[in-house]
Amino acid sequence: MAHEILMLGTGNAFLPHGRHHSFCCIDRKHIIDAPPTALASLRRAGIPISDIETIFVTHVHGDHVFGFPFLLLERRYISDREMVKPLTIVGSKLVKERLWQLCQLAYPGSLEEIFQTINWVEESSGIVNEWTFERFKVLHDASVDPHGYRLEHSSGANLVHSGDTGPCEMLYQAIERSRIAIIEMGIPEWVPSEEHHKPSHIESLSQRVPDTKLLLTHTFLDMEDSEFEVLMSNQYPIFPNNVTHAYDGISLLWDGNNWN
Numbered sequence: 460m461a462h463e464i465l466m467l468g469t470g471n472a473f474l475p476h477g478r479h480h481s482f483c484c485i486d487r488k489h490i491i492d493a494p495p496t497a498l499a500s501l502r503r504a505g506i507p508i509s510d511i512e513t514i515f516v517t518h519v520h521g522d523h524v525f526g527f528p529f530l531l532l533e534r535r536y537i538s539d540r541e542m543v544k545p546l547t548i549v550g551s552k553l554v555k556e557r558l559w560q561l562c563q564l565a566y567p568g569s570l571e572e573i574f575q576t577i578n579w580v581e582e583s584s585g586i587v588n589e590w591t592f593e594r595f596k597v598l599h600d601a602s603v604d605p606h607g608y609r610l611e612h613s614s615g616a617n618l619v620h621s622g623d624t625g626p627c628e629m630l631y632q633a634i635e636r637s638r639i640a641i642i643e644m645g646i647p648e649w650v651p652s653e654e655h656h657k658p659s660h661i662e663s664l665s666q667r668v669p670d671t672k673l674l675l676t677h678t679f680l681d682m683e684d685s686e687f688e689v690l691m692s693n694q695y696p697i698f699p700n701n702v703t704h705a706y707d708g709i710s711l712l713w714d715g716n717n718w719n
């Protein structure tokens with residue numbers, strides 16, 4: 460069975476030039492997080508909003524969930540007026556609370572009805588829409604309930620999504636038994652934080668998992684062809700061959716054994 464990983468956005472919270480917020484879409488119907496640029500990203504890719512069946516939420520920082528009310532509003536008034544297209548949201552208990560708060564803030568009175576139709580999955584493992592998922596804790600601001608995911612389809616296709624995190628043994632063990640990791644590289648070397656990956660962390664990880672592809676997202680790097688003054692950096696670190704700097708629109712296909 461063919462599968463697709465499509466990166467609809469690849470930037471960190473600050474939107475480096477040429478990038479939307481980090482945003483991953485699987486098989487054009489499952490998304491990971493709902494960043495502020497989510498609606499723009501889905502429109503740009505021509506993916507109907509009501510085609511989205513599953514949202515896996517990693518944590519509740521603004522750059523990961525503040526786009527949610529716009530997705531729900533679009534479904535309610537444009538692409539799913541009858542409210543018959545199923546939507547499942549996978550996330551911790553805090554996720555449901557926060558998404559409800561966001562909808563109440565953004566469009567009071569407009570989203571209550573469709574919000575009630577959402578299928579919530581709060582368990583940390585299970586099967587949703589043919590994908591077996593595991594959600595595990597990662598190292599990031601504890602107040603936003605940070606997690607990563609490992610997904611595996613009955614066809615054998617599998618992947619890890621790091622969410623936002625610094626180096627994390629649980630994450631790395633999940634990556635070791637997967638064909639690809641979509642992993643954040645949120646900060647440059649000089650930022651004093653242990654809650655994101657830096658280039659040196661990616662270098663070490665790439666040597667630990669030489670047979671796993673690492674697709675870098677949530678990056679601080681401007682696109683190289685940007686015409687604007689450099690925001691944080693456009694100096695691309697050179698990594699081993701198993702590492703790819705993702706860009707908005709990059710897609711990988713499952714060939715039965717690997718993502719290419």
Ligand SMILES: [Zn+2]
Nearest residue numbers: 518520599623
């Ligand atoms: Zn975060």
